[in-house]
Amino acid sequence: MNGYNFAYLDEQTKRMIRRAILKGVAIPGHQVPFGSREMPLPYGWGTGGIQVTASVLGASDVLKVIDQGADDTTNAVSIRAFFARTAGVQTTTHTGEATIIQTRHRVPEQTLSEGQILVYQVPQPEPLYTLESSRAETRRMHGLAEYGLMHVKLYEDIARFGHVSIAYSYPVMVNARYLMSPSPIPAFDNPKLNMMPALQLFGAGREKRIYAIPPYTAVRSLDFDDHPFRLTRAPHVCALCGSDNTYLDEVVTDDRGGRMFVCSDTDWCEQSRDRRQEAAE
């Protein structure tokens, strides 16, 4: 685009962000402060993810952007258009074809492979923020690995509800050292982070933090020995493709309680429909 550098950010800024990313990769799960720039999209709308993507994006990359698992949600469309305009890179909706996938709130159903990068948009990088509001104090807690407080939260949930009631942003321990927020993905997606072959990068623009999970890193959802981490998903199959093990969106079809459940990952759903059709033919 006229008057702007490739992928919007100037090269100095990209280098600064890449240094933060490298530090994040070297210390998995540790939040690295970085000089987040103001972006032409509002804070909270993916500015951290966009800066990370812009910094790792090359001319030969193929970019996929999803929001809520779908390629055609408004914000995904807007961010994809942003990079198509400022970097002119090829875009795709197919998970397998993408070299970089920027996501908000989901991990794709399809297993990612080595060489792919998954960039998460993170509204709140601090997993302890509801328990301790001072960032000076939470930094100290991370530094000393003092995470008893997080378990107090889980304890309280079990005492009140019989089980942990955290449905999304479910905290994880990365490489048995740092407590990390996986961003507001549903807890259903948490196991996908563990030993993932792809590189996972997390960008929080407003809070000015970057963190990372290198490929094949152990990521464990917090739990108790006698209350192990459990997945929650709607007990239905996808009305479009018949998948029975994917995360489902609930769609209200009328005002008389009509419901239908469909895959939240639109690319997965289409491919699974294609596979079914091929099998039938």
Added chain:
Amino acid sequence: MTGRLLAARGLGLRFGAIAALDGVDGDLWPGEVLAIVGESGSGKTTLLNVLSGAMQPDRGIVTYTDPAGVDHDLHAMPAPQLRALHRSDWGFVRQDPRTALRMGVTAGGNVGERLMASGIRHYGDIRATALDWLQQVEIDPARIDDLPRTFSGGMLQRLQIARTLVTHPRLVFMDEPTGGLDVSVQARLLDLIRGLVARLGIAVVLVTHDIAVARLLAGRIMVMQRGQVVEAGLTDQVLDDPQHPYTQLLVSSVLQA
């Protein structure tokens, strides 16, 4: 060092022109209760802060002996180690339980926090221990899932004690633990502390302005005035036969009251 928990030598600390600590020595042995008494401004709270590592002295050294018998210069210990010490081998009971408790967390969660911080990951065990401790501090176990804000002042203080003792620390610092409570509530709390400390063999450094509290709980006593220890010894001996005029004054003021 031979079995001591803490040894203080030549502690000095000044705030401007005021000497808060002036050449203070002292030892603490396992299982004993040591009371530090004096009027406000005598330096007793400063001494507690220095002994617990919260404050750095200008002069002198505090030596802490860990369970393995290894000596550490307390104020040279790295922050992580000191914080870990305060979560495990040591405890701190504050005058105002609201500053120590998590008021938005249930009684059970408050008692269980130190267990979870020390790595225990079995919910059932944590809960069973919390229930046991509520009983030990005479709180109805049915209150385990209640928030502290529904508790009375005396209950809050007992909850703080349960939360502190749950990891079986060898040493607990107490800063006016019965201050601000009604007399009848105080008596019950003192009884409870005395029983627990004796049964568990915990060493206590107790700061109080109340000679009666010291007499009831402490085996040994240090009387402080203007940053100096003016008299020290067995509690009964010191209080029954005070040698220093300041101690005599303190004791007589209690008798009058």
Added chain:
Amino acid sequence: MAYVAVKGGEQAIAHAHAWLAEQRRGDQAVPELGTDQIEQQLGRAVDRVMAEGSIYDRSLASLAIKQAQGDLVEAAFLLRAYRTTLPRFASSLPVETARMEVARRISAIYKDLPGGQVLGPTYDYTHRLLDFALAANGGATQAAPAMDFPAERLAPVSAILQAEGLIEGDGAPSRAADLTREPLAFPAARSTRLQALARGDEGFLLALGYSTQRGYGSTHPFVGEIRVGTVAVEIEPPELGFAIDIGDITVTECQMVTQFAGSKSEPPQFTRGYGLGFGHCERKAMAMSLVDRAMRAEELGEDCTAPAQDVEFVMYHCDNVEANGFVEHLKLPHYVDFQSELETVRRMRADAARAEAAE
């Protein structure tokens, strides 16, 4: 199918933007607003957008106001997003407000002082009666009397107190950090705090400053001085080795004289709160100086109990571009997370129903 309707799509976005442009223009029969008109006639709006947009450019600010339909927070955001792409050639030397060419200077602590009270253009003492003559385009302006600007440079009021040693000094000069380049870390230096406040939302600072007056972190403030006027901006290119003047900007400065305090090393003296902003922004500069002073509570050995004294709280929440983005992001789809919550609530209700049935 209902399912498709849930998703957005490129066309829907394009339509939304077209409607926005049409709405912005309004009735075509009404002449279009020129950015020069905004610059000339909506000067206070331009000033606020420059301050919060953190760039001194009246014409860009006017454009932003036009593009944002007069939504000043949105306009500040437009300026910020533009500003971030600009190369940085140099950092200026500190501007010398003591050498300001003053258009307005008032002090509330001295009845008269060298140079006098200079009211300048102000809404103070106007009666807030709607002037229907303006609506009727009858705003034919009477020529204002020639302003009697003081010819000499006015010494800051703080200097009068300082001469007697009654007020704290300016402190040693230090290189200011730049929070647009470096992430915030705590404890934050006063220069960093002032930068955050200077860029901060006027409404937020006003409310916080007000709260200190109502007992939430009182500082017993007096307006030592407010001055509005132009100052020279100078840079010192390393290859030259001396300062060159690159232009004048209008700024508003407020020095609040506050509660005295003494310490081990300092005798009792008045302390200061400081406010400075682009353009004519008295309300902002005053609020800023109150909050600046409140945030020094810890440094001055006061209790930190009020929101305005909580440095982390103030600094993390004063930026309206950050705040606006994150509040408005709630408009984005959250149905994946909500679905998770739905399932959790359903499970909890099922558990509760089972437990009840079992009893």
